[in-house]
Amino acid sequence: MMKPFIFLFLFFISCSKFDSQASNTVEDLPKSKILEVKNFIKGKNYNQNLAVFINFKIHSGKYRYFVYDLKNNKILQKAIVAHGDGSVVKNSSALKFSNVDGSHQSSLGKYEIRESYSGKFGKAYRLDGLDETNSNARARAIVLHSYYCIPDKESANPACLSFGCPMLSKNAFNETSKFIDGSKETIILYAFY
Numbered sequence: 001m002m003k004p005f006i007f008l009f010l011f012f013i014s015c016s017k018f019d020s021q022a023s024n025t026v027e028d029l030p031k032s033k034i035l036e037v038k039n040f041i042k043g044k045n046y047n048q049n050l051a052v053f054i055n056f057k058i059h060s061g062k063y064r065y066f067v068y069d070l071k072n073n074k075i076l077q078k079a080i081v082a083h084g085d086g087s088v089v090k091n092s093s094a095l096k097f098s099n100v101d102g103s104h105q106s107s108l109g110k111y112e113i114r115e116s117y118s119g120k121f122g123k124a125y126r127l128d129g130l131d132e133t134n135s136n137a138r139a140r141a142i143v144l145h146s147y148y149c150i151p152d153k154e155s156a157n158p159a160c161l162s163f164g165c166p167m168l169s170k171n172a173f174n175e176t177s178k179f180i181d182g183s184k185e186t187i188i189l190y191a192f193y
Contacts, residue, residue: 029053029066029075037190038070040110045186050179052113052189054081054166056095056106060159061151065168067179076179079172080150084164095193099129099136104163107134111189113144113180121145123173125180127189134191140164144189146173166191 037051049071058064065081068074086104087095098105109131116125124145129137142164149160150169160167166189168176180187 028055028058028064029068030055033190033192034068034070034073037110037188041188046112047183047185047187050076050183050187052176052187054189054191056083056087056097056108056191056193059093061155061157063154065166065172067176077172077175079168079176080152080154080159081172082147082150082159082162082165082167085161086164088161097133097193099133099140101136101140106162106164106166106191107137107140107142108191108193109134111137111191113187113189116177116181119143119145121147121167123177142166144168144173144176146170 033053041048049069051068051070053066053068055064060083061080063078063080065079066075067077069076083095083106084104087097087106089096096105097108099107107129109129111127111129111134114126114128116123122145124143127137127142127144129135144166146169147160147162147167148170150167151159152169152171
């Protein structure tokens with residue numbers, strides 16, 4: 001009699017764990033943000049299959065950068081991504097954002113991931129801001145690049161900080177590069193909070 005009870009108990013525990021993981025993915029990447037991008041790119045000369053999302057609500061030591069398959073509605077890549085050191089609010093887990101040059105803050109909004117170039121961080125992609133909140137991205141030299149201090153794996157420790165650029169680990173950047181370089185159309189990156 002005890003064995004079926006234990007089995008049922010373990011089954012319910014595993015189901016509740018699965019449910020919490022599934023709902024966590026929804027929190028990580030809200031459907032409303034995915035829908036917003038789908039509606040934005042519809043009928044435009046952007047990649048209709050792929051988009052990149054950054055959820056700055058998530059702790060910087062956790063996965064909060066997502067390459068997303070818009071057609072099959074699934075995450076293709078998760079990574080840790082830095083935010084600007086100016087975005088840090090002292091004695092708080094909250095972040096602040098700016099579009100002002102010299103603020104060292106991250107900017108929210110939709111970006112076009114544009115041409116790659118080789119600079120002081122190696123290969124990087126220029127970003128063109130499409131919203132009032134990030135329209136100065138190119139002038140501020142806000143680019144997608146890798147940096148040695150960004151880890152590959154999640155931890156409780158915060159990621160190192162940038163001057164406002166979304167920075168990935170070398171491995172995550174190389175994985176993302178395959179998606180970007182393999183696309184004939186421009187891919188949209190959407191940073192939200």
